Amino acid sequence: MEKARLMLRKLGLLVVLIFFVVLLVTTAWAEPQKILSAIDANSSNCKVVSQKIFDFKELGQQEFKSSALLMEELRKLGFKVTGDLKVPADLVKDGIAKTAFRAELQGKGPGPTITIMLEYDALKNGHACGHNLIATSGLLAAAGLAQVMKETPGRILVIGTPDEERGSLGGGKIGLLEGGHFDGSDIVLITHPGDRWSVDQRLLAMKRATFVFKGKASHAAFAPHKGISALDAVILTFNGTDMLREHVRQDVRIHGIIKKGGDLVNVVPELAETEFSVRALDTATMEETYHKVVNCAKAGELATGAKLEFKEPRTSLKAPIVVPAYIKMVLEQIRAVGVPDNEIKDFTEFASSDLGSVGHAYPTVNLWFKIAAEGTPLHSDAFRDAAGSEEGWKATVVAAKVIALTAYDLLTHPDKVKAIQEKFKELKAKEGK
């Protein structure tokens, strides 16, 4: 009797155990499958949206139809959408914030906030950077996630960031960051079509400097001793930065142009102007080098006596803080959806983008997905054709799956979010050292 009771108790325990295992497995797997099915179900609708944005081909700050369409689609998915966002007045150029928007979908209870950024501006030759696909891969991922948010903790934020192509000097994402529209984000995701699959974030921080020198005009042959050459000060600035170049890290870029260097050869140049751009793979190194370039201009002033006029620019681009664990997480999802290894490849070139400033403020991954043959340059007509092609759309659906699954993994694992954030803070503190 005692033995039978013990057996019964053991059996009961086993049943309870099996119940929990089944529950664990189903909660771990049912939702991702739901997300993927919802993405497939929404694919044809989002393809139409992509094609419309492709045909609108609206330039930066004029993406009215594209942003209205995206906002409407997000509302249909249940997102609370706010358009016409406020940004600091001195950054508003020709109504940039008018085509920005913020959409929010609350999940079940508290949890991380995962932000997906959309871009939708075109170039003069149409969507030659494929931003129609950035917008719709993000929209499609949002459609997949919307399907499960009622049972998922946390929040999805979709931010429409206009004017990427021209926005590097203060518009686009920088205005939105300063306007507080990313506030509350824990982690950020964005995609970009390209000639490969990649998650590397090799963006250079960048700042520009304009130096104006004011000298003294005088006849160059009759009374050169009475003149002060502003052009000499510019040339000394170049000489100084050329020497500096030998003593900077390999990723540092310093490039300058002479915008004004005198009018007549027989007059000592009274006014000269030069513009420099300084870049580096981390913001601290860029700032340090920038300071040295300013010193080269000051040396030109001191040596010639031509007065230097210089004011720090209002904005600069920052470089993202790359958290390897976050990169690895997205890379695992790329492999999980079946992208072959030979299509995943790092970039060897560097560029700058306002995306870098977001990546300096929040842990951010930019997922590159392959829509064109390797070597097809962005901004070319061939790339534009790929952005409107059937093949391009197929890759966009896969990219949407990758970011939706990554977002879901983060929403349901606040511990992973916390670990990424802590590493981000630690790396930021050590930047440039």
Ligand SMILES: [Zn+2]
């Ligand atoms: Zn682009």
